[in-house]
Amino acid sequence: MTTPDPHARREEEDRVKSAGRLPPNQALTRKFPVLHYGAIPPFNPATWDLRVFGEVEAEKRWSWPEFTAIPTVTQTVDIHCVTGWSKFDTTWEGPRFRDFMRLFAVSPAAKFVIVHAEAGYTTNLPLDVLLDDDVLLAWKYNGAPLEPEHGYPLRLVVPKRYFWKSAKWVRGLEFSAEDRPGFWERAGYHNEGDPFKEERTQPR
Numbered sequence: 112m113t114t115p116d117p118h119a120r121r122e123e124e125d126r127v128k129s130a131g132r133l134p135p136n137q138a139l140t141r142k143f144p145v146l147h148y149g150a151i152p153p154f155n156p157a158t159w160d161l162r163v164f165g166e167v168e169a170e171k172r173w174s175w176p177e178f179t180a181i182p183t184v185t186q187t188v189d190i191h192c193v194t195g196w197s198k199f200d201t202t203w204e205g206p207r208f209r210d211f212m213r214l215f216a217v218s219p220a221a222k223f224v225i226v227h228a229e230a231g232y233t234t235n236l237p238l239d240v241l242l243d244d245d246v247l248l249a250w251k252y253n254g255a256p257l258e259p260e261h262g263y264p265l266r267l268v269v270p271k272r273y274f275w276k277s278a279k280w281v282r283g284l285e286f287s288a289e290d291r292p293g294f295w296e297r298a299g300y301h302n303e304g305d306p307f308k309e310e311r312t313q314p315r
């Protein structure tokens with residue numbers, strides 16, 4: 112039997128899809144909400160670079176043409192924002208973080224990465240979280256360059272953490288022996304941010 116009302120049918124579809132897949136206290140959206148602090152930064156391909164520094168053998172920079180020459184993978188994942196929306200089946204393309212790491216030598220002391228984005232936004236992640244298969248330095252969404260509001264030209268995508276860890280407009284990756292809370296983490300968000308453990312804010 113089919114449900115004649117398309118809205119009821121969508122709700123039923125969402126309910127079935129969400130089982131075991133929607134983290135606690137999240138609601139599914141079909142839209143792609145835009146969330147960030149501050150203004151959308153401009154992109155100048157002639158001056159843009161991605162800088163790797165900190166606990167690495169030698170600091171290194173990639174220009175935009177150099178970065179986009181790195182082999183990419185395409186991956187479809189669910190994303191979860193701490194404000195309560197989740198979006199299923201988002202398709203991103205870019206180099207895997209762990210493949211990108213083969214292009215330079217990280218010192219054995221490095222245990223964390225501080226991700227630096229335009230305008231001083233930062234977020235911190237344990238290195239082993241970034242080595243997961245599904246972590247991308249994404250520069251395409253649904254086969255096209257990212258929209259400016261979604262991080263053009265380059266963002267991190269870490270599906271297993273709340274989406275504030277997926278920094279938009281990424282410009283630097285700092286490898287570090289010590290953890291250092293980023294922008295939202297300093298503001299009281301949880302250091303780990305696992306949506307399935309509902310790690311929204313810092314325990315106090």
Ligand SMILES: Nc1nc2c(c(=O)[nH]1)N[C@H]1C(S)=C(S)[C@@H](COP(=O)(O)O)O[C@H]1N2
Nearest residue numbers: 145146147148192228232261274275278279
């Ligand atoms: N540079 C930067 N990246 C950021 C943010 C930000 O304020 N600045 N906000 C984060 C938050 S809280 C979320 S939910 C996602 C939203 O990504 P979207 O706008 O593509 O949905 O970006 C994350 N990345």
Ligand SMILES: [Mo]
Nearest residue numbers: 146192193275
């Ligand atoms: Mo968010």
